[in-house]
Amino acid sequence: MIHYLLFFIFGALAVAGAVNLLAQKHPIASALSLIVVMGSLAAEYLLLGAEFVAIIQVIVYAGAIMVLFIFVIMLLNAGEEPRAGGSSRVAWMFGFPAMLAIGILLAWVLVKRDAANTSVPVGAMYGSPTLIAEQLFKPYLLPFEVTSVLVLIAIMGAVVLARKED
C-alpha cells in the first residue's frame, strides 16, 4: 500500500513538473520543473529497486546536466519567451494534439492491459552498484568504451563550438 502511495505521490509530482515545464514562460522555471521531474523519477527508481540508477540520476541529471542548462540560461540571460508570433502551424494544429492524444491513449491502454498483470516486486534492491558493474564491465564493455569515446568527442565538440573566434 505504501508503495502505491509513494508511486502516486511521485508520479503526480513528475507529471505536475512536466506540465509545469510546458506552462512556464521562463526557461529557469521550466528548468526547475524539470529538476522536480528528475527528482521524482529518482524516487520512482528507488521504488523499483534501482538505487544506483536513482542516485546517478540525481548526480548526473540534476547535478550536472541541469546545472549546465541553468548556467547557460544565466549566461545568456534568457528572458521569457514572447507570446504567439510566427509559430509553426503544423506543430500547433497537428503535432501537439496528436501527441497529447497519443500519450493519454497509450497510458490508458497500458494501464488497462497491464493492471491485472504481474507487478513489480518491492524491497529487493536489484540495482546494487556491484551488480551494475558486473553488467557494465563484462557484457557491455564495448558499448561502455564506445560511449567514453563519444563523451570525449562531445567534449572536444563543445569546446570548439563554444570558443570565441579570435
Next chain:
Amino acid sequence: MPNLSPITVFLLVALAKTVIALGLLLTSVAYLTWFERKLVGRIQNRWGPSRVGPFGLLQPLADGLKFIFKEDITPPYVNKPLYLAAPLIALALALTSIAVIPFSPPVHLGGLQTALQVTDVNIGLLIILGITSIGLYGIALAGWASNSKYSLLGALRGSAQMVSYEVALGLSLVGVLILARSFSLQEIVTAQHGLRWGWLPNWNILTGCQLVAFLIYICAAFAETNRIPFDLPEAETELVAGYHTEYSSMKFAMFFMAEYANMFTVACLASILFFGGWTGPIFGFGPYSWQAGLLHVFWFALRIFFFLFLYVWIRGTLPRFRYDQLMSFCWKVLLPLSIANILVTALVVALRS
C-alpha cells in the same frame, strides 16, 4: 519497550537520532563560527571575540539573536519565489548530508543495537555526492533571483566552479572505493580498521597510499564549500559578497550556516575516507558497549576538529586564486592527477589480488 511494534521502534529511534544529529550539527556550526573568528584573530595577532561570555563563548548566540532581529529586506525586482527558496535549498541540503555520516560502529543501547549514525545506506558516499551536487542550486538560484549583477556573477562563478570541482572530487574518491569495495561509509571505515605491521594504522592515506587522492580531495572540497582560497563566488573584494549580496537577516544566516555545515560534512568525509573515521584505540571497554561507542565518537571528533582547524588555518594563510587559475588548476592539475591515481590504485589492487 516490549509493547512497541518494530516499525514504531524504528521510527522512534530514527527520529531520536535525527534530532540529536541535527542538534549537534547546528551547535557545531554555531561554535565553528566562534572557533574561526577566534583562530583567525590569533593568526592575525588579535583577540577575536572575547566580550560575550568567557572567551567569547556566547558570541554565536548573540550572533543568532542579531540575525533574527535584523530587518529582513527583500529588494525590488527580485524573483520572489526563487529568492526565498534559494537559502532554504542551500541549508536543507547542507544539513541532510549528516544523515549518512557514521560516528561509531554499532553499539548496544538499552536492548537495541544501532550505529551512532542516522542511517547506514549502502550508497552513502554517493548520496553525499548527490546532495553536494544539488546544493549548487542554492547558490545558482540565489544569484540569479537577486536580479543583481554582482550576485549573478557570483552565481555564474559558483556554478562553473562547483560543477568542475565536483568531477575532481568524485574521481579522487574512486581510489578509496577501490580499496574498500563499497559505497557504504560504515564499511569504508571498517575496511580501515586495525594496524599494519603492528604499529601503522590501516588508514587509506597511510597503508592505502591515497595521499595524492587526499590532497586532491582537500583542494576540491575547499572549492566545493567556497572557502578560501577558492571563495570566488563570494569574493568580498571583487563582488561585494557574491551570490548573497542581496540577502540579509535570517536568509543570509541560512547561507552562512549552510556553508559551515558543508565544511563540517567535508571534515567528516575526509576523516572517514582517509583517516580511518571512528577507528582508534579502545581502552578497557567491550566492543559494543555504549562507552566504547562514545570513545569512537571522541576519536572521530578529534579528526573533525583537525580538519576544521585546517580550514581556518588555510583561510588565515592563503590568498585567493584568480578565476582562470582556479579553472585551469582543476582541469589541468587535479583531474589528470586523480585519473592517474585511479589507474595506479587499480593496478596495485589488481596485482595484489
Next chain:
Amino acid sequence: MVPLGYYLALSAILFACGVAGFLIKRNIITIFMSIELMLNAVNLSFVAFAAHWHVLSGQVFVFFVMVVAAAESAVGLAIIIAVFRTRATLDVDRVDLLKL
C-alpha cells in the same frame, strides 16, 4: 506492488509532455529540456522493465542513455551559445534558414 503498466503509463505521459514541449515551446533551451524530459521518460520504462523481468540490462541501458544525454547536452548547449552569439536570439522560429 505497483503494476508494470502504471510505470509505463507514467512514462508515456511524461514522454508525450516532452514531445508537446518540443512542439509548442519556442525557446531553444526549453526545447532542449523537453528532449531531456523524453529521455527521462524512456529511462523510466527501462528501469521498470528491468525490475519487471529481473534483468539488469535495462538499468545498464539507462546509464548509456545518461551518457548520451550528457554528451548531447554539452554539445547542444555549446551550439546554443554559438547560435546566440551570431543571432542574438533563442527563438527557434527565427532560426529557420537551416544555416548559421
Next chain:
Amino acid sequence: MNSTFHLWLIPALPLAGAAINGLFGRSFPRKVVTALALFASGAAFAWAALCALRFAGLAEDAIPHIENYATWFRVGDFSVPFAFQFDQLSLVMILVVTGVGFLIHIYSAGYMAHEGGYYRYFSYLNLFMFFMLTLVLANNYLLMFVGWEGVGLASYLLIGFFFLRDSAASAGKKAFIVNRIGDFGFLIALFLMIQHFGTLTFTEVFDQVSQRPIETAGAGLLTAIGVLLMTGACGKSAQLPLYVWLPDAMEGPTPVSALIHAATMVTAGVYMVARSNPIFFRSPTALTVVAIVGTMTAFFAATIGITQTDIKRVLAYSTISQLGYMFVACGVAAFSAGIFHLMTHAFFKALLFLGAGSVIHALGGEQDMRQMGGLRKRIPWTFWTMTAATLAIAGIPGFSGFFSKDEILWNAYASPWGGHWIYWLMGFLTALMTSFYMFRLLFLTFAGKYRGTLSTNPKHTGGKHGHIHESPKIMTVPLAILAVLAVIGGYIGVPAALGGSNHFEHFLEPIFQAPPLPAGVVEHANHALELPLMACTTGAALLGLFLAWLLYVSSPQLPRRIADRAGSVYRLVLNKYYVDELYQAVLVNPLITGSTKLLWRGIDAGGIDGAIDGSARGAQELSDGVRHMQSGNLRSYAGWIAIGAAAVIIFMIVMGGK
C-alpha cells in the same frame, strides 16, 4: 610420352608481339616494329616446325597430344579446360597459318612501308595470328570459339584499317555483322552440345557422338548440330548466302586479303567442319547440306568472277568459289581432300593476292584491270610468280591445284557418302570458269599494251612511285617462295590413279575415321572412271585458258560484243546478281526502318525514355507540392515527426488489439 611441346608458345609469341607493338609501338621506330612483328611470327613458325618434327616421334596412342594448362571455368558439373590439342589436323593448320603468315609478314614490311599506322597494322596482324592459332589448337569448341571470334575481330580491324575511308569502315562493319549471323548458328550448336553431351571438349564430344547411330532416317540431334555448325562455317568461310562480306573485305590492305581473306581465316569454317567430322559422318542430311552449299557457292561465285574488273574482287570471288570446292569435299565426307585443297589453296591464293598487291603497288594503287596491261616486262618477278599461281589454281596438271582439285572432283563423283555426278558436273563447270577468269586476269594484267595513264618512264617523274616499277626484294622473295610451294605443294598428295601414294590422305586418316557405311549404301564408284574424269577437268582448264586467250589477247573487241549481245544477263552477273541490293531491300532496310521507327522512336524514345522522363517529371511535381513541408522551421519538422509517430502508435495499438 608426357613430353610437353610447350604448344602455348606458338600463339603466345604473336600475342606478345601484338601487345608490345599495340601498346608501345607508336613510339618505336619502324624498324623495331618490323623486327618485333617478324620475330613474333617467325619464331611461332619455327616453334611450330619444331613441334611438327617432334610430332613425328610421337607414339600412335599419344595422338592427339593434349596439353592442359588450366581450368578456364567451371559451372556445376560443366567445366571448360584451357587446353591445346595437337594432332595431324592441327599440325597441318598451324604450319599453314604460321608459314604463310610469316611470309605475308615479310611481304607486308615492304608493302606497308609507306602507309600510316604501321605499328597498328603489325599489331593487328600478330593479333590475328594469335587468335587463328588459338582456333586451330583449341581442344574444345569454346576455346575454338574464342579464336573464331578473335579472328573475326582482327579481320574487322584490318578491313577497316584505312578507317578514314568510309567504304573501308562500312566494309569492316559489314563483315562483322554478317559473321554474327553465322556465329549465332555456331553458338546454338554449342548450346545443344552442352545440353546433350555436357561437355565441349572435342575428344569427349566425339566419344559420345560415336556412340550414336547414323541418322539416316530423318533429322536428329546430330543433324541439327551439323547444320548449325555449317551455318557458322558459312559466315566465316563466306558461303552462300553469307558470302557478301568477303568481296567488300577487299577494302583492307592487300596482304591482309592474302592472309586473312584467302589463306587462313576464311578456311576456319572448313577446318571446323573437318574437325567436327564425327558429327557429319553420322548425319547424311548435314553432309548433303554442306555439299549443296559448297557446290552452289563454287558455281555461283565463279560466274560473278568472270565479269569483275577489279583485280582484287576477281580474286575474292575466286576465293569464295574455291572455298565452295572445299565444302563440296567436306560434304561428301572427303575431309582430307578438303584440307588438302585448303593447304594448296592457301599457297596459290596467297600468292595471287600478294602478286595482285605487287601489281597494285607497281601501279601506285590502281586496281582496275582495264587500266592495266603489258606489265609482263615491267614487273617480271610478279608476272612469273603469278603465272605459276594461275596455272595452279586453274588445275593445269603438274601444279598443286591440279592434284587437290582433282581429288575433290573425283570424290564428289565417287564418294560413298553422298557422291553424285551433279556435284561433279557443277565442279567441272566451275573449273572451266575458274580457268577462264584466272587467265583473263593474267592476260588483262600482263599481256597486251599498257592502257593506264601512269608514266612508264622513270625519268618523267623522277620520283620513286610515279612510275611502274618492280617491287622491292622484301616483297618478291616471299612471292618466289610461295610460287615454289604453289608448284610443288600438290606432290604430297598424288592420287593413286596417277601412280602416287597420296601421303597426305594417309597422314590425316586417323582424324577422319569413317564409321561403317549405313546399310544399303554401296560403293558405286568405278575406279576406271578416275583417269577419264581427270582428263575431262584438264580439258576444261585448257579450254578456259584458250577462251581467255581468244577473248583478251587475240581479239580484245570480242568481250565487248559478247557483253552487248548478252545484255541483261551480263549486267545481272556484272552486278553480282544484285544480291547486295536484294539483301539491302529485303533485310537491311526493313531492319533499319524497324529499329528506327519502332525500337528507337517508339520503344526507346517513347516507351523507356517516356517512362523515365515521366517518373522524373512526376517526382518533380510531387516534390514541388511537398516542398512546402520543408519550411526550415524546426518545430514544424518535429510536428511532422510527431504525426508520423502518432500514426505508427495508433496502428500498433489497433493491430495489437487483434
